[in-house]
Amino acid sequence: MIAAFPDEIDLKKIAESGQIFSCGQMEEPDHFWFLSAGNLLTARQIDPQHIEAFCESGIWDSFWSAFFDAERDYRPLRQVMREKGGISAAAAQEGAGLRVLRQDPWEMLISFIVSQRKSIPAIRTCLAKLSDFGPIVPGAVCAGLPGLRRLPSPDRLLSLTSQQLLACGTGYRAAYLHDAALKVAGGKLNLAAAGKLDDEALQAELMNVKGVGVKVADCVMLFAYGRTDRVPADVWIRRVKERCPDAFTGIAAPGLAQQYLFFYARRHGRDGSFVQ
DNA sequence: CTCCAGGTGATGG
């Protein structure tokens, strides 16, 4: 089916945006795959406003539409960022087509626990190894992605030995993952019910997990619970704020602006045009 | 080899 967006969508930028790690480019040009909560989608970029989603309209409407935040018009935000000038304007310009995805709370929790002090390629590698312990994804072979698995459930994660966990490259985060699995599997952290809490209470719930600080909690709140006023402050966003302290002032949904700025800062951090 | 990565918890002031 063809999906039309109110403004723009860019599958390639989204796949590279650092908010999702279970995704990739396919062999055919302009084709990408995304895996979330056990659902697998392959899609083709048609033009800046349309993609061809290789799924039935039922699952698009019930899952992927919300996943891609497909009802939101990002143009007003990008206009405000353009008016700010500087980094904000450049980020809004260059990031056109980025969207903040709505993903699974458990998958975001363990993904961003793993993410700390790792590069994005290293995060992907580690999560892929962890996923070797998870269930096979239905339709993966048909989509040309044989062997694709999703991340293990809390119960499955608990059944792994620390050696197995360490062999995935989790390092010192292995104990954090174990604690997250323990709390979710044991019902001490109910991720579905947590969605009804206000921001402050939700953050406190998430931070009860060992290895979850403000930054990881913000990532889960933004990428899983759609709390668009949260701004995960990693090294790149701190550099943006240092150079442009008012980058987020007066912005209605700063979490969305954060995604453009993160994308821009990371892309230009190494080529001399941003840092220093 | 060195340096850094979508940070956090423990410790000491």
Add this chain to the structure above:
DNA sequence: CCATCACATGGA
């Protein structure tokens, strides 16, 4: 409250 420091490991 804030400033350091260790932490495991892959990727550049």
